[in-house]
Amino acid sequence: MLKRFAALLLVVLALGLQSCSTSIASLESYADSYEGFEFKYPTGWVAANVPKTDNGPQTVFHDIIKTSENVSVVISPVSDGKTLPDLGTPSEVGYKLSKSITSLAPDDRNVELVSAQSFEAGDKLYYILEYVADLPSGMRHDLASVIVRRGQLYTFNASIPENRWKTLKDTMKQTVASFSVY
Numbered sequence: 001m002l003k004r005f006a007a008l009l010l011v012v013l014a015l016g017l018q019s020c021s022t023s024i025a026s027l028e029s030y031a032d033s034y035e036g037f038e039f040k041y042p043t044g045w046v047a048a049n050v051p052k053t054d055n056g057p058q059t060v061f062h063d064i065i066k067t068s069e070n071v072s073v074v075i076s077p078v079s080d081g082k083t084l085p086d087l088g089t090p091s092e093v094g095y096k097l098s099k100s101i102t103s104l105a106p107d108d109r110n111v112e113l114v115s116a117q118s119f120e121a122g123d124k125l126y127y128i129l130e131y132v133a134d135l136p137s138g139m140r141h142d143l144a145s146v147i148v149r150r151g152q153l154y155t156f157n158a159s160i161p162e163n164r165w166k167t168l169k170d171t172m173k174q175t176v177a178s179f180s181v182y
Helices: 002-020 090-102 162-177
Strands: 027-032 037-042 045-047 057-063 070-077 110-121 124-135 138-149 152-161
Touching: 027 057, 027 162, 037 070, 037 152, 037 162, 090 110, 090 124, 090 138, 124 162, 138 162, 152 162
Parallel strands: none
Antiparallel strands: 027 037, 045 057, 057 070, 070 152, 110 124, 124 138, 138 152
16 A cells, blocks of 8 residues: 555656656856856756957857857957947847947848847846848847847847747757846
8 A cells, every 4th residue: 555655746746847847958157257147947958168369259158069059259349338229229230230240241140120129237238139040041030138238238149040949949948048247
């Protein structure tokens, strides 16, 4: 009788734990205390070795197997005293960023801004932008979080192939929402 009760308890516990699982991957934390930002990225992703340039990414993490799935942080200077609203509304900033992508090779890139919104975290204003990009390498889905702090525009970008969007959408949204500048 006790063995049956224990077996039944294990089955109920296993089914209960299975129903609690989600499609969102576990996330690891990364912080750059020198530049003053932090974010979470999917477990199993690794830091890419990227050369430091004035206009290139500060940090890049990518999937170890599907290296085209990545997150990155780009830091760019803004004019003294400028705030994020001074740069424009979420849609205007999103449009400007999409044009900066297509300006690299206008004939073979098409970037569409899907959505743009703002949110406040304490005294910080962030814009969250969503894009679909038709690039020579294929269709991609990108989410970005932008903020202006200390005279710099911080852009956190999560980019994945469009055919993986349905599977990774919740994880990428959670990753972009984790981006914080201090």
